[in-house]
Amino acid sequence: MRMTLAAALLAVLAAEAAAQTGAPAPALRYAVLGDTIAASLTGQPGDAARGAALMGERSRSLCALCHAGPFAAPHFAGDIGPSLDGVGARLSAAQIRLRVVDMRALNPNSPMPSFHQVPDAPRVAAAWRDRPVLTAAEVEDIVAYLSSLGG
Amino acid sequence: MRPRPRLRWTEVVRARAVVLALALAAPAAAEPVPITPAERRSGITFAGPQTQGLQADDTANPGMLFVLDGAQLWQAPAGSAQRACADCHGAAEHSMRGVAARYPAFDAASGAALDLSGRINACRTRHQDAPQLASEEPGLLALAAFVGFQSRGLPLAPPQDPPMAAVRKEGRRLYETRMGQLRLSCAECHDALWANRLGSSPITQGQAGAYPIYRLEWQGLGSLQRRMRACMSGVRAEPFAPGAPEFIALEAYLAERGAGLPVETPGVRP
Numbered sequence: 328m329r330m331t332l333a334a335a336l337l338a339v340l341a342a343e344a345a346a347q348t349g350a351p352a353p354a355l356r357y358a359v360l361g362d363t364i365a366a367s368l369t370g371q372p373g374d375a376a377r378g379a380a381l382m383g384e385r386s387r388s389l390c391a392l393c394h395a396g397p398f399a400a401p402h403f404a405g406d407i408g409p410s411l412d413g414v415g416a417r418l419s420a421a422q423i424r425l426r427v428v429d430m431r432a433l434n435p436n437s438p439m440p441s442f443h444q445v446p447d448a449p450r451v452a453a454a455w456r457d458r459p460v461l462t463a464a465e466v467e468d469i470v471a472y473l474s475s476l477g478g
Numbered sequence: 479m480r481p482r483p484r485l486r487w488t489e490v491v492r493a494r495a496v497v498l499a500l501a502l503a504a505p506a507a508a509e510p511v512p513i514t515p516a517e518r519r520s521g522i523t524f525a526g527p528q529t530q531g532l533q534a535d536d537t538a539n540p541g542m543l544f545v546l547d548g549a550q551l552w553q554a555p556a557g558s559a560q561r562a563c564a565d566c567h568g569a570a571e572h573s574m575r576g577v578a579a580r581y582p583a584f585d586a587a588s589g590a591a592l593d594l595s596g597r598i599n600a601c602r603t604r605h606q607d608a609p610q611l612a613s614e615e616p617g618l619l620a621l622a623a624f625v626g627f628q629s630r631g632l633p634l635a636p637p638q639d640p641p642m643a644a645v646r647k648e649g650r651r652l653y654e655t656r657m658g659q660l661r662l663s664c665a666e667c668h669d670a671l672w673a674n675r676l677g678s679s680p681i682t683q684g685q686a687g688a689y690p691i692y693r694l695e696w697q698g699l700g701s702l703q704r705r706m707r708a709c710m711s712g713v714r715a716e717p718f719a720p721g722a723p724e725f726i727a728l729e730a731y732l733a734e735r736g737a738g739l740p741v742e743t744p745g746v747r748p
Contacts, residue, residue, distance in 0.1 A: 385677060389660075392677045405675045431661075436509055438671060440660040448661040450715040455659035 355443055355459065357428065363421035364428060367470075368443065368463035378472025381465060388461065388469070393439065397476065407438060415476040424470050427461070442466060510654070510663070510670035513683055518739050521682040525748060529694070533746035541623060541692035541744025544616075544699045548624025551617055557608025563621075566605060574628035576635075579741050582730045584641040591645045591726045595622050595701065613720035619699045623690050626743030633740055634687050636733040649731025652724055658715030664728075667709075679748070684709075686732040688745025695748065702729060 357364045367373070382398040385391045391399035396411035414423065425432065430439040442461045461469070522533055532538050552563045552570055567573040582593040585600065592600060595613065598621050602608040611618035636642065653664040667676070668684030675681065689702040696704075703725045707717035718724040 403678050405677050407671055407674045407676065438662060438666050440662070446659040446661065446714075448656045448658060448715075450657045450710070451659050452711070452714050452716045455714045458659070460659060 355428075355445065355463070357443075359425060359432065362425060362433060363419065364424040365421045367467055368424070368428070369467050371467065373464070373467030373469070373471035375468070375471040375475045378468035378470070381461075381468055382472060388465075389440065390469075398472075411473060411476065413476055415474040418473075420470050420474045423473050424466065427466050427469055427473075510665040512665075512735060513669055513672070515738055518685065518736060519683055520685050520687060520739055520742060521747060522688065522742065522745060524680040524682045525746075529746055529748050533688075533742065539692070539744060539746055541690070541699055541746060544620045544623040544690070544692075545627045545744055547616070547620035548622075548627075551621050552624060557602065557606035559605065559607040561606050563601065566601075570624065570628050574625050576629055576632055578626040578629040578743060579632045579635050580637050582642070582645070582726050582733065583637055584639060584645075590723065591642060591730055593702075593726055593729050594625060596721065596726070598622060598625070614701060614704060616699075619690050619701065622701070623699060623744045626690065626741060629741040630743060631740050633738045634733055634736050636730065636737055642730060645727050646730045646734050648724075649727035649729070649734075652728055653731050658710065658713035660713040662713045664709065683736075684732070685736040685739055686729065687736055687739045688742035688747070690743065691745040691747050693747045699744065702732070 355368075357368055358366065379398055381388045382390045382396075385399070385403070390396075390411075391404050393405045393407035394409070394411045395401060395404040395406065396414075398411075418426070426439075428443040429441040430437045431441050440460055443459045443463065443466050445457060445459060446455060522530055525533075532540070536542050549570075555562045555565075564570070578594055581597065582591045583597070584590075585592045585597070587604075588600070595618055598618065599610040602610060611621075636646070656663045656666070664684060667681050671681050672683045673681075686702050689705070690699050691705070692699050693705075703720055706725060706728060707720075710717040
């Protein structure tokens with residue numbers, strides 16, 4: 328595999344970040360470029376139908392707690408985040424991927440959980456310790472589904 | 479195509495520094511700011527008309543049954559001392575008026591802050607020679623509801639003594655600490671997002687003056703700590719143990735951030 332300039336840059340910056348905090352940041356593998364993660368986290372395209380089903384499972388994916396969209400009956404959807412109707416026309420798959428993986432990378436104060444990070448806050452309940460909210464494959468399914476929501 | 483080598487998490491790189499530059503450019507939402515006294519609103523003002531009606535009507539409010547139970551327990555001799563609350567305190571209408579409005583309070587004997595349930599349990603062990611009642615035990619909820627009811631309508635007025643100031647400070651720190659797998663703090667939901675809906679529920683200001691409450695979802699009365707445990711589990715955090723100093727500190731901070739709101743015990747919530 329060819330090491331891209333971005334990957335090389337990332338490795339350097341990550342090392343610097345670790346040196347600054349002194350903490351060995353546990354992390355998942357992906358490369359951020361601008362406001363995107365260009366490559367699929369699994370190397371495979373996700374499955375939009377599975378993504379739709381997962382977003383409908385409110386207590387597992389949590390999305391409908393904060394977002395309206397075609398995946399939730401209107402009175403069951405929260406209004407903390409913007410409606411995801413037509414999000415595939417506003418954002419590229421690569422932009423959606425970073426927002427689902429780690430919205431707080433773009434906005435440290437966002438209430439939106441970072442869905443594909445190893446939890447690093449205090450008091451994570453035993454059942455969730457060391458586990459991201461969503462697996463890489465689940466993120467890809469959601470990215471595929473949201474990308475299909477055109478204008 | 480060659481299959482990609484699977485990498486384990488520990489081998490992986492997180493690119494914080496790159497996104498830091500982005501974050502500086504992005505319009506970052508502000509940190510949650512405490513609610514001003516003029517903005518303070520009880521949770522009941524967010525509820526539908528039916529729930530509001532239940533709370534307002536003593537003949538329909540299911541919490542009133544616990545208040546009546548509490549009135550009986552107040553008179554009942556307990557423990558090996560065979561002494562009733564009333565033997566020491568007399569008529570609760572007089573002696574308990576205003577008490578719930580200033581709890582949690584500092585207890586010099588134990589050198590710690592006690593909430594109202596903790597005070598009731600302290601009286602049991604110190605004056606009645608009776609065993610402590612467990613949190614959420616019906617007798618403890620009933621006594622707390624009965625004592626709380628005696629302050630109904632009075633403004634929350636947390637005590638200003640220095641030991642309690644220190645406890646509230648710790649409570650505020652906990653309230654503002656992001657926790658759990660979802661990495662959310664109490665402040666994130668109840669100071670920053672209280673005008674929003676989480677799924678179909680309105681997020682309220684998390685005001686504490688109505689506790690213990692009858693929650694329709696619980697089909698029963700529950701304490702403020704039970705409510706806070708539910709919030710902590712919601713963000714996938716390990717709740718503090720019942721009666722833990724962390725919960726008392728949170729209760730003390732909640733009392734301060736709700737000062738001036740009326741005691742509503744027994745409240746009704748959806």
